[in-house]
Amino acid sequence: MASPPENPPLFQSRSRYPGAAIRVRYPDVIALRLTALLILLCVAAAPVIALDSQAIFERNEQAVYQIHVINRDTGKKSSIGSGFIFDRPQHLATNYHVVSQFIEKPDRYELRFVASDGAEGPLRLVAVDAVHDLALVEADAPFGDPLQVGEPPPKGAALYAMGNPLDLGLTIAAGTNGGVLSQTDDSRILFSGSLNAGMSGGPTFDDRGTVVGINVSTARNDISFIVPTRYLQSLSAATVVPAEDFRQVITQQIREYQIRYLQGMIDGAWPSTNLRRMRVPGAISPTVRCWDASPKPKDEHLYRRFSISCKNENDIYLSDTLEVGKILYEYLWIESDHLEPLRFYRLYQALNNSQFSSKADKDDVERFRCDTQFVDLGGQTFKTTVCARGYKNYPGLSDLLFSAAMVGHDRQGFIFNLDLSGTDFGAAGRLIVRMLEGLQWLP
Incomplete structure (x- = not known):
């Protein structure tokens, strides 16, 4: 587009020779300055025309x-x-x-x-x-x-x-x-x-x-x-790369973003909330929203169930079957005054069956590999399971599924589930540790 012409100078030289002195009377200078000031004020006050x-x-x-x-x-x-x-x-x-x-x-x-x-x-x-x-x-x-x-x-x-x-x-x-x-x-x-x-x-x-x-x-x-x-x-300032390198570039972009995103969560101050006899982290980021997910109680139920579900709204689209960057975590408390310990254990075991929510198929991701350990957290013993799977076309990205179930109680149970999709494994592990540190038993 052609650039607009420069504004003519307010003061024209009275000599055709560059550098020649301009001789004006003092009142003329004041008048010229006032004129220039009025012009500037008019320009500044000119309304910007809104387009329809x-x-x-x-x-x-x-x-x-x-x-x-x-x-x-x-x-x-x-x-x-x-x-x-x-x-x-x-x-x-x-x-x-x-x-x-x-x-x-x-x-x-x-x-x-x-x-x-x-x-x-x-x-x-x-x-x-x-x-x-x-x-x-x-x-x-x-x-x-x-x-x-x-x-x-x-x-x-x-x-x-x-x-x-x-x-x-x-x-x-x-x-x-x-x-x-x-x-x-x-x-x-x-x-x-x-x-x-x-x-x-x-x-x-x-x-x-x-x-x-x-x-x-x-x-x-x-x-x-x-x-x-x-x-x-x-x-627009990004380096132009050949088509065969785009997946590598995308993987690097997402990993770097996920590391920054999760580290921001880890370094942040988290609110906490009580779920019956457990104190738990609340929304761990401004991008996370938490809701009550407790089922409506019914008289015929022999147990009571309370649940909080939290997730972010920061999905990153990769393909029709792949969206990464999701974080979903939930806390579940279950208790009963009526079930015998064996029946309660069977119910508790059935509820401790978290499934990873994803549309990814076998062409997108590898199979989950899991590891289970018993650890002491917040004054209680938990059975923890962590599962991970890699992305076939985006090596370096992983899905993680983590679960921690409290053990040692006959009629009380607490489960913490955390899912992360398309993330950096190391950063996700640090987030899990920080969240586990936020679990506390309330006597």
């Missing part, structure tokens, strides 16, 4: 593209998303999940763009940020001028998201900035507009027409999320 959705759409429709993932065998699209010109004239920014099929199977899929006028062409993947669901793709020829990016406006301000919903054509959705979500580790902004499939990777504008975010996901009607542009700006 139509103006934003018309200004930017040529800079927003469809991104297609094409099956090489059929020549047909397998999935679609959106992207926009960013950083360089030949670059499009989009979401990682839009191009994830290509990353998983580059021999089977290819990437192509489609412009608003129907023009299309091939794309190359040049950089990814799997943690924040971002990617950069590149074409052979320039698309045009990159869009201007900036920081999100204040909470409550108008936002406008552009994209290609359900492959129905380019459109724009209006909404408001709901603020940064602490549950997502400062990497998501709540957007009140409606984002539909196909709009992922498109730009989100403020009312000045500046890109302030990237469309990423939706939870339900009018509950959507965008990624702040600061993460995209960091990605």
